[in-house]
Amino acid sequence: MAEAKVTSAPPPGHRVLSTLQNAGWSSIPTVTQLSDQDFVTNYVDAMSPVILRGGCSDWIACQRWSPQYFDQVAGSLSVTVKTLKSGQIEVSSWRLADYARFIMAQPSSADGVSSDAAAMPYCHDIPLLGLVPSLAEDCQPFPVTFLSSWYRQHWWRYTQFFMGPIGTVTPLHFDTLLSHNLFFQIYGAKKFIIIPPKHAEFCGRRGWRWFDIDPEQPDYLRFPQYRQATPLVITVNAGDILYMPPGTLHHVRSLSASISFNIDWHTERSVLEALTQSSKEMPREVVHYNAITALALIAKIPEPITFPLYQPYLSYVS
Numbered sequence: 001m002a003e004a005k006v007t008s009a010p011p012p013g014h015r016v017l018s019t020l021q022n023a024g025w026s027s028i029p030t031v032t033q034l035s036d037q038d039f040v041t042n043y044v045d046a047m048s049p050v051i052l053r054g055g056c057s058d059w060i061a062c063q064r065w066s067p068q069y070f071d072q073v074a075g076s077l078s079v080t081v082k083t084l085k086s087g088q089i090e091v092s093s094w095r096l097a098d099y100a101r102f103i104m105a106q107p108s109s110a111d112g113v114s115s116d117a118a119a120m121p122y123c124h125d126i127p128l129l130g131l132v133p134s135l136a137e138d139c140q141p142f143p144v145t146f147l148s149s150w151y152r153q154h155w156w157r158y159t160q161f162f163m164g165p166i167g168t169v170t171p172l173h174f175d176t177l178l179s180h181n182l183f184f185q186i187y188g189a190k191k192f193i194i195i196p197p198k199h200a201e202f203c204g205r206r207g208w209r210w211f212d213i214d215p216e217q218p219d220y221l222r223f224p225q226y227r228q229a230t231p232l233v234i235t236v237n238a239g240d241i242l243y244m245p246p247g248t249l250h251h252v253r254s255l256s257a258s259i260s261f262n263i264d265w266h267t268e269r270s271v272l273e274a275l276t277q278s279s280k281e282m283p284r285e286v287v288h289y290n291a292i293t294a295l296a297l298i299a300k301i302p303e304p305i306t307f308p309l310y311q312p313y314l315s316y317v318s
C-alpha cells in the first residue's frame with residue numbers, strides 16, 4: 001500500500017461535516033533531526049505523531065541485532081510468545097533460541113507468506129532489555145531527554161521488545177496505560193496504520209483497548225461509522241523512530257522478519273489525563289499502574305521504591 005492516507009469515501013454530504021467535527025491527523029510529519037524542545041512542543045504537547053527517519057540508524061543494534069544474534073547471545077532465555085486465535089491471545093513459553101530459529105525457517109518474502117501468518121506465534125511485548133541490560137549498550141546514544149526524568153537513568157527497564165517473522169500482525173488497539181510511545185525499529189520493516197484517539201468510537205471497540213475493525217480490509221457494512229475515521233499508513237524501516245501520542249489506535253504488520261522495541265512513558269499531564277479517564281471499562285490493573293506512575297512522576301517517590309511496584313506491568317497481558 002502506498003505511504004499515504006487510506007481514503008475511505010464518506011457518504012455524500014457527510015464529508016464536510018465529519019471533517020469539521022472530527023478533524024484527524026492529515027499526515028505524519030517526517031523529520032531527520034529533532035531537538036528536545038521541538039519534540040516536546042510540536043509533538044508531545046501537541047499530541048501529534050512524528051517519524052524520525054534514521055533516528056537510531058547509528059546504533060550498533062542496527063548492525064548487530066538479528067534473529068541469529070539473539071539465538072547466540074540469549075538463546076537459553078525463556079520468553080513469552082503470543083498467538084492470536086479467533087480474536088483471543090494465547091500465551092506460551094519458548095526458548096529464545098527455538099523462537100529465533102523458527103523465524104529463520106519462515107519465508108523471507110511476501111510471496112511465501114501464508115494467509116494466516118497473522119496467527120503465527122509472535123514474541124510480542126516482552127521486557128527483554130530489562131532482562132539482558134547489556135543490550136542497552138547497543139542502543140547508544142539513546143534519546144533519554146525525550147523522556148520524563150523518572151525513566152531516564154534506567155530507560156531500558158521500561159522498554160518492551162518485539163521479534164517475529166514476516167506477516168505477523170498486532171491488531172488495532174491503543175496502549176493500555178494511555179501513555180506516550182516511542183517505537184524503535186531495529187531490523188526489518190513494519191507497516192503501521194494509525195488512527196487518532198478521537199476516532200476510537202468509529203472503530204468497533206471491544207473491551208478497554210482492542211478494536212474489531214480491520215483497517216487493512218474494513219467491513220463498512222458492519223462498521224459504517226468507520227468512514228468517518230482518518231487512518232494514516234506509514235512504513236517504519238530499520239533505523240527509524242516513530243512517536244505516537246497517548247490513545248493513538250495502531251495496527252502493525254511486519255513486512256519482513258522484524259526486531260523492534262518501544263518505550264511507553266508518561267508525562268505528568270498524560271498520567272493525570274489517564275487517571276481521570278478511569279471508567280468501568282478500564283481494567284483495575286491499568287488504574288493501579290497509572291497510580292504508581294503518578295507517585296513517581298508527580299509525588300517524585302524515588303525509582304528504587306516505585307520501579308518494583310511498576311515492574312509487573314511489563315509482563316501484564318491485557
Ligand SMILES: O=C(O)CCC(=O)C(=O)O
Pocket residue numbers: 162169170175181183190250252253260262
Ligand atoms: O510492533 C508491533 O507488532 C506492535 C507495536 C505496538 O503495539 C506498540 O509499540 O505499542
Ligand SMILES: [Fe+2]
Pocket residue numbers: 173174175250
Ligand atoms: Fe501498542
